[in-house]
Amino acid sequence: MTIDWSWMGDHTDxxxxxxxxxxxxxxxxxxxxxxxxxxxAVIAHRIRPLRGFLLGxxxxxxxxxxxxxxxxxxxxxxxTRTTTVIGLTIYTLVVxxxxxxxxxxxxxxxTKEAAxxxxxxxxxxxxxxxxxxxxxxxxxxxxxxxxxxxxLVSVATYIGxxxxxxxxxxxxxxxxxxxxxxxxxxxxxxxxxxxxxLVAVQYVLTPWRRRRA
Amino acid sequence: xxxxxxxxxxxxxxxxAVHDLTLRMPEGGVTVLVGSSGCGKTTTLRMINRMVEPxxxxxxxxxxxxxxxxAAELRRSIGYVIQQSGLxxxxxxxxxxxxxxxxxxxxxxxxxxxxxxLLETVGLPAETGRRYPHQxxxxxxxxxxxxxxxxxxxxxxxxxxxxxxxxxVVRTQLQDELLRLQKELSKTIxxxxxxxxxxxxLGDRIAxxxxxxxxxxxxxxxxxxxxxxxxxVADFLGAERGLKLLSLRTLADVPQGPAPxxxxxxxxxxxxRRPLHWAADDTxxxxxxxxxxxxxxxxxxxxxxxxxxxxxxxxxDGVLTGVSSRDDIHEHAGQAHxxxxxxx
Numbered sequence: 001m002t003i004d005w006s007w008m009g010d011h012t013d014x015x016x017x018x019x020x021x022x023x024x025x026x027x028x029x030x031x032x033x034x035x036x037x038x039x040x041a042v043i044a045h046r047i048r049p050l051r052g053f054l055l056g057x058x059x060x061x062x063x064x065x066x067x068x069x070x071x072x073x074x075x076x077x078x079x080t081r082t083t084t085v086i087g088l089t090i091y092t093l094v095v096x097x098x099x100x101x102x103x104x105x106x107x108x109x110x111t112k113e114a115a116x117x118x119x120x121x122x123x124x125x126x127x128x129x130x131x132x133x134x135x136x137x138x139x140x141x142x143x144x145x146x147x148x149x150x151x152l153v154s155v156a157t158y159i160g161x162x163x164x165x166x167x168x169x170x171x172x173x174x175x176x177x178x179x180x181x182x183x184x185x186x187x188x189x190x191x192x193x194x195x196x197x198l199v200a201v202q203y204v205l206t207p208w209r210r211r212r213a
Numbered sequence: 214x215x216x217x218x219x220x221x222x223x224x225x226x227x228x229x230a231v232h233d234l235t236l237r238m239p240e241g242g243v244t245v246l247v248g249s250s251g252c253g254k255t256t257t258l259r260m261i262n263r264m265v266e267p268x269x270x271x272x273x274x275x276x277x278x279x280x281x282x283x284a285a286e287l288r289r290s291i292g293y294v295i296q297q298s299g300l301x302x303x304x305x306x307x308x309x310x311x312x313x314x315x316x317x318x319x320x321x322x323x324x325x326x327x328x329x330x331l332l333e334t335v336g337l338p339a340e341t342g343r344r345y346p347h348q349x350x351x352x353x354x355x356x357x358x359x360x361x362x363x364x365x366x367x368x369x370x371x372x373x374x375x376x377x378x379x380x381x382v383v384r385t386q387l388q389d390e391l392l393r394l395q396k397e398l399s400k401t402i403x404x405x406x407x408x409x410x411x412x413x414x415l416g417d418r419i420a421x422x423x424x425x426x427x428x429x430x431x432x433x434x435x436x437x438x439x440x441x442x443x444x445x446v447a448d449f450l451g452a453e454r455g456l457k458l459l460s461l462r463t464l465a466d467v468p469q470g471p472a473p474x475x476x477x478x479x480x481x482x483x484x485x486r487r488p489l490h491w492a493a494d495d496t497x498x499x500x501x502x503x504x505x506x507x508x509x510x511x512x513x514x515x516x517x518x519x520x521x522x523x524x525x526x527x528x529x530d531g532v533l534t535g536v537s538s539r540d541d542i543h544e545h546a547g548q549a550h551x552x553x554x555x556x557x
Contacts, residue, residue, distance in 0.1 A: 114299035117264055118312050118361075119289035132303045208303045208345040 004178040011179075015167075019186050022163025025156070026149035026190075028085050033092030033145055041100030042126065055098060062094035066155045074159065084156040091152060092145040099141025103134030136209065139202040143195055150191045154183070164190075214240045215261060215369065215401060220270030222256055222426065230256040231426040234270070238418070240368075241399040244431075245416035247406055247449070253426030254405045258371050261403060262291045274369060289313050292362030292370040292400070297378045299358065300346040306332070306357050307342035313365040324364075331360040336390060352383035359391070363398070372404045376411070388414055409450055413438070413457050421446050435461050439553030455550065459510035462549045464503060467512065467542055469526050469535030478521045486532050488525040502527040509549060512542045 008015075044051040064072075069087045077083040107130050115125045131138075154165025162169075167183030170176075203210070215238040222231040231253040238244040246254035259265040260272055263284045272279050279287055292313075300309050310328035315321070332342055335356040346354055355375060362370055376384045388411065395402065406412055412419045413434045420431040423445055430442035438458040441447040450457065472480045480500070481489045491498040501515055502525040515524045522539035 110295065110297070110299045111301060113264070114293075114295055114301065117262060117288055117293040117295070117299075119285045119287070119316055120312075121285050124316075129301060129303075206303070208305075208347075 002177075003181060004176075007176075007178045008182060011182075015182060015186065018164050018166060018183075019190065022150070022153050022165075022187070023190055023194075025081065025084050025088065025153045025161065025163055026146065026194075029088030029149045030092055030096075030142065030146050032085065032089045033096045034142065036089070037093055037096035037100050041097055041104060044097070044101045045104040051101065055101065058094040058097045061090050064090075066091070066152060067158055070156060070159045079160045081161055083159055084153065084161040087156065088149050088152055092149055095141045095145045095148070096138075099144075100134065100138050103137030103141075104130055106137055107133045132206075135206055136202065139198065139205075143198045146194050146198060147191045150187060150194060154187065214238065214273075214275065215244075215403065216271075216273040217257070217260075218271045218273075220257075220260065220272060221268045222253070222260065222265065223268045229426050230265075231260070231267070234426070234428055236420060236428060236431060238401065238403055240401050242417035243395060243402040243404055243415050245404045245406060245412040245419045246422060247409060247412045247419060248422030249407060249424065249449075252422035252424050254407075254420075254422050255373055256426070257422075258373055258403055258405050261369070261371055262288045262293060264288075289316055289365060290367050290369070292365075292367040294355075294358045294362045294370070294372040294375040296374040297351075297354075300354055300361070302346055304345075305342065306337075306344050306346065306349070309346065309357060310342075310360045310364050312361055313367075317365055327364060328360070331363055332357075334363070334394070335360045350383075351379045352387060355379060355383075355387055356390070359394075363394075368401060370400045370402045372402060374405055374407070377406070377408075384411075391415065410457070413460065421449060435553045439550060456510055456513075458553060459513060459546050459549060460508045462509040462545075463506055464509050464512040464524075464526075464537065464542065464545070465505040467509075467537045467545045469537045472525070472533065472536050473521065473523070476521075480523075480525060480533075480536070482533060488527065488533055491520050493520070500525050502531065502533070504529065509542065509546055512537065513546060516542050 040054055044054045066087065069090060070083055073083045073086055077086060111129060111133065112125060115129045120129070153161075153163045154168060156162040157165035157169050164183040164187050167179040171178065171180035171183070217234045217236040220231055220234040221229070223229050234253075234257065236257075246257055248254050256265050260267050261274065261279065263279055266280075274287075274291070300306075301312070304312075307325055307328045310331055311321075311324035314324035314327055319327070329339060329342060332339060337353060337356055337360075341349065341353065341357075346357065349357065355378075358375060362372075376387045379387065392415065404412075404415055416434055418431060419434055419437050421429045421437070421442075423429050430437060430446050432440075435458055437446070438450060438454045438461075441450055441454070447454070478491045478493045481492050481497075483489055488500045488502045490500050498520050500519070503512055503515060504527060512524050516522055516537075516539040519539075523536040524539075524542065525536055526534045528534050
């Protein structure tokens, strides 16, 4: 299996476009996933009876094969980027929802009571005490969801999207390994860089965890 | 003043935490609530700032019914110190202290300035302010907890076993600090503990609770120690309650005479006439000289340990003023009890 470096040179623009498109799909999905799971997690955390239902539902959605999700969405949103993003978002929910609920659960009762006893109202407690303290667990979920989404985008090649995934079908159909290798390497790189950035973001957002005595 | 009138608290599971409680907690004084666990003392405390709502009855703080006030606003006007401090782990010490001022809308700069001031008030170095709670010792965290409760200068302070999680030495220091602060600030303090010695040390009044949320007796410490209302209170105060009473009295009134010259034991002084030890032939026994402000209990202890039965008395500079005999100390101890019984 040899790499055709001249193909690489001729296709740098294509590779750049595909990488950006790939990343956009994955990040949009994670962002939407976070926006959806935060309020759902608060509900699941506060209202015990709904907790099992919501977590169960996200689990069930996760078990649907990824291709099937895209196919099921076709009548709704067609062969579009929207379909890709919706599909990916559904997958991020299982990790994001679970981790956010667990993160909120992990906030010590004593700390929440202290906030209440100082005269902090519930919404402010949630935003300034519970979310910050839940952040490490939430961020662990965001990291998994991000890496997972970056690897899953390729599946959307079946509906004409798929970012770097298009390189796999292209190379496979022509029995030409170079694009496949380029796609794999770029996907891996994206995942590693995105994960490192998230670690950095978490470091910046949680100054109190830096120097553990 | 905090007033409880016919307050009842029954939890949804059917247990009665507080039973028909009527109690006055005087303004500017320390009221200590004691009792074994499950006696309703913490529930009583938490009803004051509506962390727990009573089933029936009224609670007034400064004449105003707490049920008629917005819970969050009420809580901002009442300082609260929790067991093991309950500090916010993600905020610096300074920001922890500034919590209530910020909620009251003081603005960040003013709140931080006040927080820095309070850091000094509770005896912590200024650089502690930039640290996070987990970087502090248990005793330091507890001080920050007190500073946080004092930040908006509330007239009322609720303290729920605040010193329960620190070692005895630090605990004594924190108690001393609290007494010193209270002398300056004269807050209305409600203090929950299960440690009777802590209650006797800190309380202007002590309320003893029995399981089931019954208030058995509420009295100043010496009255409580001299005349416990029933066997339950007497048991709770323990077998040494007679000695505990002596911890509340000083030896200022006990007569003193000159140190003995001759005899087997000599009290050896340094050049500044400060007592060093008792000496006889080649035996030396250390001396712990006492000031007028020391308690009768420590005098009794010292007289028992002294080889001559004499206690060395010193002035504020540690210079010998005389000695008191075991008999005189005993006599005063007896008088203290008689007085407490009569006064009660």
